[in-house]
Amino acid sequence: MDALIQRIMRDGRNLGNGILKVDGFINHQVDPVLMQACGEALAQRFAHVGAQKILTAEISGIAPAVMTGAFLGLPVVYARKKKPVTMPTKVYHTQAPSHTKGVMVDLIVSSEFVHMGERILIIDDFLATGLTTEGLVRLVQQAEAQLVGIGALVEKQFEGGRALLAQYGVPIETLATIVNMDDGKIAL
């Protein structure tokens, strides 16, 4: 998707160790107009999958997921990393390694909001190792819901997430693919 690719080329920074700094337009500072265009693009790519709900992970998945949900007319559930006081006892829970923090993080969804048989589309900001996405897939499985697609804004192809997630047999769509970040490059 051209607008996102151009923006990464202009404002993205390679911090080394595969870390892409995009906090001027995706996380920390968000460009809502760009996110709206990305949401529309993801909505078009997944228009055929019959999703009934979008699942993402807090924090930086929220903006792209909500914009995609606005175009598809679907509710968005974001997995929490801590259980808030408003959440009831029955939850779906798993853990996934944080890509940038080097620790395991909790992913928690209330059983009120993901239901047996529900068709779930996962949307996140990054598809990198795929381990966070796979954590979300486990939550879908715990709820006996049905995964119907996986989408992300930015794919770091060299981290292998797409290959890992191929086993789930659903369409995987990303809007910008980074093929190499060696030697300070950001090769799209």
Place this chain on the structure above:
Amino acid sequence: MDALIQRIMRDGRNLGNGILKVDGFINHQVDPVLMQACGEALAQRFAHVGAQKILTAEISGIAPAVMTGAFLGLPVVYARKKKPVTMPTKVYHTQAPSHTKGVMVDLIVSSEFVHMGERILIIDDFLATGLTTEGLVRLVQQAEAQLVGIGALVEKQFEGGRALLAQYGVPIETLATIVNMDDGKIAL
């Protein structure tokens, strides 16, 4: 704003101690179409203030702030509660008490994204005690930026936030006002 008020009346739950459960449409599960309508309503109310940027706090402020930003064509910065690896050394930092968690939380903004003289509109999900909002105001002041307005989806009038924030002399706009939550009520 009628759609939000109706939704609170239908799906909101009074959990006691002034805690309003709205996690079926504002936090945890988000209704993007409702959030879009709320963003449009807030954008209309603040169209005249000449804002250049929107500031909110993660996590549940992101959806309403991004939707408001989409209508106003403005970038949105969300204060982080933890400093990510992509954030540089120079930050604006304060603390505010969490309403529902009973602890102090950090509010951190990179100096890259709030600038001296910039006209800042604060948007959040709740206006309750006003203490989180006041934390965001301190970040605006640290950056020597200029606060031009404060908006929220839901105001809990009985917690006094509006009175606390009046000292800053900017328009305060909320879309649904809850006047009383005693005895299990949600009185709008």
